[in-house]
Amino acid sequence: MTTTGKPILVLGGTGKTGRRVVAQLRARGFSARAASRNGETKFDWHDESTWDAALDGAGAVYMVDLVDEAVEWDPAVSVRSFCKKAVAAGVERLTLLQARTDEEAGGKSLTGSEDIVRASGLRWTILRPTWFTQNFDEGVLLDGILAGNLRLPAGDGLEPFVDCEDIAEVAVVSLTEEGHAGQVYELTGPELITFGQAVAEIARATGREIRYEAVTHEQYVDELVSFGTPREYAELLADLIGQIREGKNAYLSDGVQRALGRDPISFAQYAANAAANGAWRV
Ligand SMILES: NC(=O)c1ccc[n+]([C@@H]2O[C@H](COP(=O)([O-])OP(=O)(O)OC[C@H]3O[C@@H](n4cnc5c(N)ncnc54)[C@H](OP(=O)(O)O)[C@@H]3O)[C@@H](O)[C@H]2O)c1
Numbered sequence: 001m002t003t004t005g006k007p008i009l010v011l012g013g014t015g016k017t018g019r020r021v022v023a024q025l026r027a028r029g030f031s032a033r034a035a036s037r038n039g040e041t042k043f044d045w046h047d048e049s050t051w052d053a054a055l056d057g058a059g060a061v062y063m064v065d066l067v068d069e070a071v072e073w074d075p076a077v078s079v080r081s082f083c084k085k086a087v088a089a090g091v092e093r094l095t096l097l098q099a100r101t102d103e104e105a106g107g108k109s110l111t112g113s114e115d116i117v118r119a120s121g122l123r124w125t126i127l128r129p130t131w132f133t134q135n136f137d138e139g140v141l142l143d144g145i146l147a148g149n150l151r152l153p154a155g156d157g158l159e160p161f162v163d164c165e166d167i168a169e170v171a172v173v174s175l176t177e178e179g180h181a182g183q184v185y186e187l188t189g190p191e192l193i194t195f196g197q198a199v200a201e202i203a204r205a206t207g208r209e210i211r212y213e214a215v216t217h218e219q220y221v222d223e224l225v226s227f228g229t230p231r232e233y234a235e236l237l238a239d240l241i242g243q244i245r246e247g248k249n250a251y252l253s254d255g256v257q258r259a260l261g262r263d264p265i266s267f268a269q270y271a272a273n274a275a276a277n278g279a280w281r282v
Helices: 019-029 048-055 077-088 115-117 142-147 164-176 195-206 217-226 233-243 255-260 267-276
Strands: 008-011 032-036 060-064 092-095 125-129 149-152 183-185 211-214
Touching: 008 019, 008 183, 019 032, 019 060, 019 164, 032 048, 060 077, 077 115, 092 115, 092 164, 125 164, 142 149, 149 195, 149 217, 164 183, 164 195, 183 255, 195 211, 195 233, 195 267, 217 233
Parallel strands: 008 032, 008 060, 060 092, 092 125, 125 183, 149 211
Antiparallel strands: none
């Protein structure tokens, strides 16, 4: 239930943030629907016939869109249509996951759903995180870590990696407590670190030898493509990593502190927790 007593629909409910939003909501006694193509509740952004049942009776929604997936995605169509259905279904609140970058990557805006949600008539909160720490154990960086050699076009750029547990907790309070409507939370970890430092921290936490190697944009794209990644998606990732190399992400934001009244989880804490949970066991 939300504060209105209705269930909360969590899109991307099997993903890095959505799974944690579901778990944290349930731990606090709220009813949460973990929705995605393979989730407990069936929801497919590309199949509107799945939307009504997912929305039925829901009081709030956590929204993960498809902007960083290797698929066609037009928020002006999908997000607008979804928000209309949500309003009609009686949803009151919506918390949207976007990204802190204002720059395009792979020719796409990563914040293209924001204006649509703001104009939806729903009580909205927007989360703009930086790079997730969980990319290292659940995402795009995992293979390199397991291979013991993470090759990225990040140079010595600094990034304030943020833990998805923090993102999820901000989502949960925005969906269930007062005081977060109309807020845009830029979410970062507590420190700026390089990929070299991040990898060294994981090496320390796991006791394994792992190195970081800076490569060029072109080398990275070609490598991903040779492993079967669609070129467009490889370019999007390389552009995002290029923003780090160019120093564009090298500043901290205070969204976790403002929303939760505490400091964010550090990279060292993240690495220790993930290693203790067997994240990088080979
Ligand atoms: N990774 C980062 O460092 C980072 C940083 C800042 C912002 N972001 C933003 O975070 C968002 C991604 O969130 P996330 O990392 O929580 O997700 P994620 O771990 O990448 O998981 C994607 C989720 O979307 C679901 N999904 C995929 N295709 C779908 C479809 N056609 N219809 C419905 N659901 C679908 C997946 O479940 P199924 O496969 O079961 O459908 C899964 O639950 C993007 O908007 C990205 O821009 C990411």
